Amino acid sequence: MFEDKWPSMRPIILKLLQQEPVTQTEWQELFYSVHLVCLWDEKGPPKVKEALKDDIMDFIKQAQQRVLSHQEDQALLKAYIAEWRKFFTQCNYLPTPFRQLETSLAGKTSTSVQKKAQNEESIVRKLMLDSWNQSIFMDIKKRLQDSAMKLVHAERNGEAFDSQLVIGVRESYVNLCSNPDDKLQIYRDNFEKAYIASTESFYKMKAPQYLQVNGVQSYMRYADSKLREEEQRAQKYLESCSGSVQVLTDCCVNVLVTNFKSTILAECAGMIKTNETEKLQLMFKLMDRVLEGIAPMLRDLEDHIINAGLADMVGAADIITQDSEKYVERLLELFHQFSLLVKQAFNDDPRFLTARDKAYKHVVNDTQVFRLELPSKQMAGLKSQPESKCPELLANYCDMLLRKTPLSKKLTSDEIESKLRDVLLVLKYVQNKDVFMRYHKAHLTRRLILDTSADSEKEENMVEWLREVGMPADYVNKLARMFQDIKVSEDLNQQFKEQYRSTRGSIADSINIKILNAGAWARGSERVTVSLPLELEDYIPEVEDFYKKKHSGRKLQWYHHMSNGTITFSNAIGRFDVDITTFQMAVLFAWNQRPLEKIPYENLRLATELPDPELRRTLWSLVAFPKLKRQVLLYSSEVQSPKDFNENTSFWVNQEFALVKNGKLQKRGKINLVGRLQLSTERSKEEDNESIVQLRILRVQEAIIKILKMRKRITNAQLQTELVDILKNMFLPSKKMIKEQIEWLIEHKYMKRDEDDINTFIYMA
Numbered sequence: 001m002f003e004d005k006w007p008s009m010r011p012i013i014l015k016l017l018q019q020e021p022v023t024q025t026e027w028q029e030l031f032y033s034v035h036l037v038c039l040w041d042e043k044g045p046p047k048v049k050e051a052l053k054d055d056i057m058d059f060i061k062q063a064q065q066r067v068l069s070h071q072e073d074q075a076l077l078k079a080y081i082a083e084w085r086k087f088f089t090q091c092n093y094l095p096t097p098f099r100q101l102e103t104s105l106a107g108k109t110s111t112s113v114q115k116k117a118q119n120e121e122s123i124v125r126k127l128m129l130d131s132w133n134q135s136i137f138m139d140i141k142k143r144l145q146d147s148a149m150k151l152v153h154a155e156r157n158g159e160a161f162d163s164q165l166v167i168g169v170r171e172s173y174v175n176l177c178s179n180p181d182d183k184l185q186i187y188r189d190n191f192e193k194a195y196i197a198s199t200e201s202f203y204k205m206k207a208p209q210y211l212q213v214n215g216v217q218s219y220m221r222y223a224d225s226k227l228r229e230e231e232q233r234a235q236k237y238l239e240s241c242s243g244s245v246q247v248l249t250d251c252c253v254n255v256l257v258t259n260f261k262s263t264i265l266a267e268c269a270g271m272i273k274t275n276e277t278e279k280l281q282l283m284f285k286l287m288d289r290v291l292e293g294i295a296p297m298l299r300d301l302e303d304h305i306i307n308a309g310l311a312d313m314v315g316a317a318d319i320i321t322q323d324s325e326k327y328v329e330r331l332l333e334l335f336h337q338f339s340l341l342v343k344q345a346f347n348d349d350p351r352f353l354t355a356r357d358k359a360y361k362h363v364v365n366d367t368q369v370f371r372l373e374l375p376s377k378q379m380a381g382l383k384s385q386p387e388s389k390c391p392e393l394l395a396n397y398c399d400m401l402l403r404k405t406p407l408s409k410k411l412t413s414d415e416i417e418s419k420l421r422d423v424l425l426v427l428k429y430v431q432n433k434d435v436f437m438r439y440h441k442a443h444l445t446r447r448l449i450l451d452t453s454a455d456s457e458k459e460e461n462m463v464e465w466l467r468e469v470g471m472p473a474d475y476v477n478k479l480a481r482m483f484q485d486i487k488v489s490e491d492l493n494q495q496f497k498e499q500y501r502s503t504r505g506s507i508a509d510s511i512n513i514k515i516l517n518a519g520a521w522a523r524g525s526e527r528v529t530v531s532l533p534l535e536l537e538d539y540i541p542e543v544e545d546f547y548k549k550k551h552s553g554r555k556l557q558w559y560h561h562m563s564n565g566t567i568t569f570s571n572a573i574g575r576f577d578v579d580i581t582t583f584q585m586a587v588l589f590a591w592n593q594r595p596l597e598k599i600p601y602e603n604l605r606l607a608t609e610l611p612d613p614e615l616r617r618t619l620w621s622l623v624a625f626p627k628l629k630r631q632v633l634l635y636s637s638e639v640q641s642p643k644d645f646n647e648n649t650s651f652w653v654n655q656e657f658a659l660v661k662n663g664k665l666q667k668r669g670k671i672n673l674v675g676r677l678q679l680s681t682e683r684s685k686e687e688d689n690e691s692i693v694q695l696r697i698l699r700v701q702e703a704i705i706k707i708l709k710m711r712k713r714i715t716n717a718q719l720q721t722e723l724v725d726i727l728k729n730m731f732l733p734s735k736k737m738i739k740e741q742i743e744w745l746i747e748h749k750y751m752k753r754d755e756d757d758i759n760t761f762i763y764m765a
Helices: 002-018 024-040 044-068 073-093 096-106 110-119 123-156 164-175 185-237 244-256 258-265 268-273 277-287 294-315 317-322 324-346 350-364 390-402 406-410 413-427 433-450 456-468 473-504 539-550 582-591 601-608 612-623 682-711 716-727 735-747
Strands: 372-375 384-387 564-570 575-581 633-635 650-653 668-672 713-715 751-753 760-763
Touching: 002 024, 002 044, 002 073, 024 044, 024 096, 044 073, 044 096, 044 123, 073 123, 073 164, 096 123, 123 164, 123 185, 164 185, 185 244, 185 258, 185 277, 244 258, 258 277, 258 294, 268 277, 268 294, 277 294, 277 324, 294 317, 294 324, 294 350, 317 324, 324 350, 324 390, 324 413, 390 406, 390 413, 390 433, 390 456, 413 456, 433 456, 433 473, 433 682, 456 473, 473 539, 564 582, 575 582, 582 601, 582 612, 582 650, 601 612, 601 650, 612 633, 682 713, 682 716, 682 735, 682 751, 682 760, 713 716, 716 735, 716 760, 735 751
Parallel strands: 575 668
Antiparallel strands: 372 384, 564 575, 633 650, 713 760, 751 760
16 A cells, blocks of 8 residues: 555645645545555555655755855855754744644544644654754754854944844754753753853953043943843843743843942932932832842931931021921921922832931931930939920921911912821821820910910811820820810800809900810819909809709819910000909009009019919010010019019009000000910929830830730730831830830739749739
8 A cells, every 4th residue: 555655645745845736636535645644555645754754854864965065154054944944934834734644653533633633843844953963963053053153243333234043043953952841941941052152251351441530320231231132132032931030130120220230329329318209210110120139228218317307407506496487388398398208219219218217217207407305214314215396396296287377378288288288297207296286285275265266276286296106095095085065165155155144244255264174184283372352252153053953962173374365454545455364463463553652572472472483484574575565564673584573673554554556656556475484384294204204114014904804915025026116106116115114013013024034024813
């Protein structure tokens, strides 16, 4: 059968090998002949295979002669690629008619042919490729590869050529591998290795030269463009599914960037300082590909923010220490400036945002420009730990925005809201938030009592925003309670006025009482004695009776230092309404019966019953009020400060008192002398700072117990971490404070140390 059919099959096979046209009839004839031989001739399949092999070998030998006739490498490469292309195309067509042969040789029935064809390479194709490999490729692959690398080298130097020449060499490597387990082995060991080595040696020579001639900044542009270029080239010339492109990219990063890492990074600090965002963006892009490339940039950014921020603060110290508005605006300006730098230079990369936050926190909590001295030990007033005054100034700024001040009057509602939001933004970075809360509450108390809020809706919004930024709930709830108290108090006031209008006439209308809850409002224990004017003294029991009828079992305590009123001052020049504190009122009423007398300090003390420090402050506010050209009181023997008043200093009412506007005396007018006097007594300042520390101690104890209750036993390190986590929204406890409180709790049997490990604590119920 084979002997009959082969003579007619062979010319068609040769035509296919030569890539000559084959008619449809011949193509179908070939299928049929193979089928017949394999089915009807027992020895047919091996004979066909042998005959086919001979023909393929003959064809390859001719091709080999054509290729090897070229001595010059480039010509050899071109000839080889032309022959290889032709042959490789046939490797896809020629095996098709011999499917039946493969089945017969494998001894399978024809049904499993489909699966087999999918899983394994066909016998004929393998035969063709193996023959080509042994006859041609094995002998000249080194020469081909070297020629291909020379072409790539030429391309890097800007010369043009047919890229198919290099791609063909790669295809030969990939397709001529006879190892069934790793198809890419020959390619990897030869072509990929040579390609990467030639790339590396090319840039090892070029890169240092370029850097030396052009400097770092233009070298970065060079490196970036070459990395992109090489990546594109690798996608063209290297096998895509083999991971070669990644290997090559890593190699390029190594020669172009890693080798010059320190030289490039040396420029970073200067660029940050001069705000060269485009160059920084490029540096970031390059360094992000290098191991540990970003860390030095983060350090440079942090150092810049800390140094620039502090230098800015110290430079403007004269202005900002006097003016909390300027201080907060300066801080915000710095924050926006640094944020813009991170956005433009580093695309808001999370690592750089974290560095910005860390450094900005340092600026906000720095104590060079502002110090808030807090006593560090109870009653040991000598030692104190300085803290940033930032939270106090932030609270003052909020007060300026929320109170009726020139600042809040010139701003629109939206502007005020955006400025308050800005304050909260800075507050996020403040460590001692508890100080902010204390001052914010003091200002709020003052605004609510003196009724000086610019916008009550904003006030209540602010409380909610504080809740949103994570202020402790108990603190925020107290603020909310203060607003409720004011509303309830207004109703009570109204009822009281209606009840007493009939008996007391007009004076009932001019008196306002605020009955507030001590739990939410009380600030320290201080209540100051003062001898009130009779008109007011008579009112007190009536208010108490009225309140007891409404609420039995509640006790009223009078906080005179929080109270204030308005008096009318008449003299020869005119009539003036003066807003004053209760203490100022007590002092001025001493002259009510004897307006022209001079009264010595000692007599005033007896008349008003005010404690010495309060009396001195009150008198000073009446003899040296900064906004007045003409003071309400005059005194003899000039002194520099209220501390210098002595028992014999005499005071008298200034009969020439008047308001002066633009150099003219006014006959009528209103002046507010309350100012900042209200709500804080001399003692309360120290008490405030001490109570901050006292509260911190309690918070630390409370948090330690909370953690131990949950964990039952915990190591020292873990306890410190969890403690900071719980307290970070209020303040950062110092290691010393934590240690002292742990000792106190152990001493008082709330917890104990583990007997085997002194660094482990156990909760004692």
